[in-house]
Amino acid sequence: MLVLVGMSLAFTTACNPSSLLANPDLPPQLVQAILEDPKTFNFVIATDATTSLVESKIFDGLVTQNPLTGKIEPALAESWDISEDKLRVVFTLRQNLQWSDGHPLTAEDVDFTYNQLYFNPEIPASSRDGFKIGESKSLPQVRQLNDLQIEFILPEPFAPFLGITGTSILPKHILEDTVKQKDRDGKLKFLSTWTVDTPPEQIIASSAYKLKSYDTAQRVIFEANPYYWKKALVNRDIPYIKRVIFEIIKSSDTFLIQFRSGSLDSVDVAPEYFSLLKKEEKKGNFTIYNGGPDYGTNYITFNLNTGKRNGKPLIDPQKSRWFNNLKFRQAVAYAIDRPRMVKNIYRGLGQPQHSFISVQSPFADENLKAYDYDPEKAKQLLREGGFKYNNKNQLFDAEGNRVKFTLNTNSGNKIRENMGNQVEEDLEAIGMDVNFRTVNFNVLIGKLSSSLDWECIMLGLTGGNEPNNGANVWFTDGNLHMFNQKPAPGQQPIEDRKVSDWEKEIDRLFIQGARELNEEKRKLIYAEIQQLVSDNVPFIYLVNPKSFGAVRNKIKGIEYTPLGGAFWNLEELKITE
Numbered sequence: 001m002l003v004l005v006g007m008s009l010a011f012t013t014a015c016n017p018s019s020l021l022a023n024p025d026l027p028p029q030l031v032q033a034i035l036e037d038p039k040t041f042n043f044v045i046a047t048d049a050t051t052s053l054v055e056s057k058i059f060d061g062l063v064t065q066n067p068l069t070g071k072i073e074p075a076l077a078e079s080w081d082i083s084e085d086k087l088r089v090v091f092t093l094r095q096n097l098q099w100s101d102g103h104p105l106t107a108e109d110v111d112f113t114y115n116q117l118y119f120n121p122e123i124p125a126s127s128r129d130g131f132k133i134g135e136s137k138s139l140p141q142v143r144q145l146n147d148l149q150i151e152f153i154l155p156e157p158f159a160p161f162l163g164i165t166g167t168s169i170l171p172k173h174i175l176e177d178t179v180k181q182k183d184r185d186g187k188l189k190f191l192s193t194w195t196v197d198t199p200p201e202q203i204i205a206s207s208a209y210k211l212k213s214y215d216t217a218q219r220v221i222f223e224a225n226p227y228y229w230k231k232a233l234v235n236r237d238i239p240y241i242k243r244v245i246f247e248i249i250k251s252s253d254t255f256l257i258q259f260r261s262g263s264l265d266s267v268d269v270a271p272e273y274f275s276l277l278k279k280e281e282k283k284g285n286f287t288i289y290n291g292g293p294d295y296g297t298n299y300i301t302f303n304l305n306t307g308k309r310n311g312k313p314l315i316d317p318q319k320s321r322w323f324n325n326l327k328f329r330q331a332v333a334y335a336i337d338r339p340r341m342v343k344n345i346y347r348g349l350g351q352p353q354h355s356f357i358s359v360q361s362p363f364a365d366e367n368l369k370a371y372d373y374d375p376e377k378a379k380q381l382l383r384e385g386g387f388k389y390n391n392k393n394q395l396f397d398a399e400g401n402r403v404k405f406t407l408n409t410n411s412g413n414k415i416r417e418n419m420g421n422q423v424e425e426d427l428e429a430i431g432m433d434v435n436f437r438t439v440n441f442n443v444l445i446g447k448l449s450s451s452l453d454w455e456c457i458m459l460g461l462t463g464g465n466e467p468n469n470g471a472n473v474w475f476t477d478g479n480l481h482m483f484n485q486k487p488a489p490g491q492q493p494i495e496d497r498k499v500s501d502w503e504k505e506i507d508r509l510f511i512q513g514a515r516e517l518n519e520e521k522r523k524l525i526y527a528e529i530q531q532l533v534s535d536n537v538p539f540i541y542l543v544n545p546k547s548f549g550a551v552r553n554k555i556k557g558i559e560y561t562p563l564g565g566a567f568w569n570l571e572e573l574k575i576t577e
Contacts, residue, residue: 001127001167001472005049005296005460027242028575030265030567033249035412036441037216041194041203043168044117044125047480048445049462057222057244058100058205059168060229062091062110062150067564070465072162076105076169076206076229086157086517091165093148098227099171100205105229111144112172116179122188123179124488126479129472130164135511137475159517160468171204187490208239208571220246230571239571250412260284265555265575266566269548270415271347277550284552289560291547293351295358295463298416299539300407300423302329302456304484307497314452314494318401323455327385329537331378333371335430336423340373341543345418350545355530356470358463359544360562362519365527370534378430395431404433408447409458411438419542420458448482450491457482458542464563467526468514474529476507483538502536 036050043055062077077091097105118125119139131139134156141153154161178190194203200211208230209222222244231238249255252270259267260280269277269288281288302323305314313320322328338352354370357363379389386398395403407423409416417438424436434456447454461473461480472478476499477486484503487494506529513525533539547562557573560566567573 001130001164001469005462028240029243029245030241030570030575031245031247032567033247033255033264035248035250035252036410037248038196038214038220039442039445041196041198041211041214042191043194044123044127044170045191047126047449048441050441052462054211054220054246055168056207057209058203058207058211058225059170060207061166061168062093063162063166065163065166065464065563067561067568068559070563072166075166076110077165080162082162087154089152089154089161090145091150091152093150094229094233095148096232097206097229099173100210100225100227102227103171103173103204105169105171105206106147107144107150108147109172110150110169111142112176113168113170114140114142116172117170117175117190118167120179120188122489123190124479124490126472127164127167129475129478129480130160130469132471132475133158133511134515135508137511156515157517158514159522160466160514163466164469169206171206174202174204185490191490209244212243217248217250219248222246228571240574241570244570252412252414259550265552267550268565269550271345271349271545272414274347274349274548281550285554286550286552287558288548288550289558289566291549291560291562291565293359294545294547294562295360296460297353297356297358297463297539297544298419298458298460298542300332300456300458300542301483301539303452303454304500304538305452305494305497307494309452309492309494311495315455318397318399319405319455322397322403322405325385326536327381328387329540330371331381331385331430332427333537333540334374334381335378336371336426336540336542337373338543341419341422345415345422346543346545349548350543353541353544354534355541356461356473356533356539357467357526357530358465361463361465361467363465363467363523363526365530367527368530368534371537371540375426375430382430389431393431394433402433403431404435405455406435406437407456407458408437408439408444408454410441410444412441416458416460423458448485449479449488452485452487452494467529468510471510471514474506474510476503500536502532503538506532 034050038051038054039048040046040051060075062075063072064075066073076093078094080089080091082089093107099105117123118128133154138155143151145151178193179188181189183189200213203211205225208225208228210225212221212223214220224239224242255267256273258264303315304324306320307314342350355364355368388396407420409420420436424434427434473480509525509529513522516522549560549566551558551566554576555573556576558566
């Protein structure tokens with residue numbers, strides 16, 4: 001499952017040494033600064049990266065992916081058995097698992113999580129698209145065999161299956177009533193459960209930490225889960241770091257100052273800070289880790305939805321005609337100067353990006369035909385698409401309408417704001433009038449997922465090695481098929497939404513790619529998908545930055561990786577003075 005990234009930077013710190021001296025009883029803690037508030041604590045329906053970051057601290061799945069090796073490893077499940085025909089998988093849970101309230105965690109919770117939450121058609125579960133199998137998009141049959149075993153029956157072989165069972169398992173004893181009851185509007189109470197206003201003690205956890213408190217626009221605080229399952233496994237009182245704090249700071253500029261002053265122990269190194277911090281590495285007693293290319297994607301996308309709500313078009317019809325003109329989108333792709341973006345905004349610490357598949361993935365196509373910077377080619381395509389220029393190099397459509405639209409991104413992210421300014425300049429150079437504006441991230445998510453009243457957006461998505469994790473983006477009914485979004489369950493219907501042939505073909509190939517068990521054959525299928533996406537440009541990809549993290553040397557056990565950052569193994573890390 002991919003999620004939307006509102007921030008490109010996350011900053012982590014240990015407690016101030018003076019605080020430790022003043023209060024020796026204060027437990028070891030890390031303080032991580034994030035740009036946005038979580039949108040919800042209902043992790044089943046969330047699509048934003050901040051909420052996903054919170055989820056990763058407090059919930060585990062049946063399996064986990066090791067960020068260093070990319071291998072699938074046991075988590076809540078200690079083992080699994082796969083039938084010879086690849087259609088039956090039986091997971092065996094670890095014995096004596098407990099939720100953070102001390103209640104037993106059993107196969108009954110797994111059965112409930114999948115059948116009543118992820119696979120419930122009345123719940124817009126963000127992970128459900130990844131479990132859809134075959135042309136019928138059938139979901140696996142899930143059945144509890146006993147307290148420790150759970151059975152999954154697949155309708156056909158499904159290559160990504162094991163990896164996606166890393167989705168969080170949730171507590172039946174807390175949430176069961178919310179899927180049995182409905183509110184006045186006929187919606188399941190679950191949809192309004194575990195909001196950001198929910199008392200933290202009601203959010204029961206299974207991983208190393210549990211939620212202690214949340215103050216809007218201030219901080220999220222986690223504390224060690226006393227019933228964390230890995231304690232018994234390693235026979236140690238982990239996590240060693242007993243408290244984690246996410247400070248919510250709306251601008252990334254403040255973080256560098258705090259890191260250099262010594263109040264922060266770690267920072268994701270933005271390109272404009274790299275040279276400065278590299279000079280201070282020894283003096284500041286920290287190490288800058290180079291993880292290589294980042295896994296995520298940055299892009300702009302146009303709203304291609306031609307539908308209506310209550311008879312009113314979602315998008316101004318004349319603008320909708322521009323956005324749905326293939327030559328228009330291809331022209332925009334040619335008009336963006338990615339090398340300039342890499343040089344000036346990323347300080348050379350990145351490369352132009354052209355594919356939705358992360359470059360580290362074995363499925364990335366190195367021979368992808370994409371869009372090198374060529375503004376004259378862009379102008380030629382616009383003329384071929386029915387547009388025309390006046391003597392001031394201003395672009396008009398065939399009916400004489402000035403080509404003008406709004407580009408939005410989230411506020412507080414300096415890198416993305418600079419990218420938006422450059423995109424505005426590049427597109428104005430080919431005659432377009434672009435109004436670049438920043439807005440609150442959660443407001444932006446509301447436009448993408450609910451109101452659908454947007455024109456052009458610049459955002460990012462998380463990435464990974466497995467292409468099928470992006471099924472929620474590329475399925476035509478996917479919950480992140482944002483450029484032509486279908487309404488979620490319970491939302492107002494859309495009339496006259498049209499799905500293009502190339503969208504349907506990408507959908508079909510995603511099914512085929514997941515069905516194929518031979519990796520070399522899978523690579524060919526995903527290469528075809530990547531070229532199809534490139535040819536039709538629903539997303540215009542920008543820059544793939546390098547992943548750097550600066551961490552104070554007193555934090556021991558760091559194994560930095562772009563897939564997991566500096567703190568993917570947080571429960572094993574220690575702070576030493």
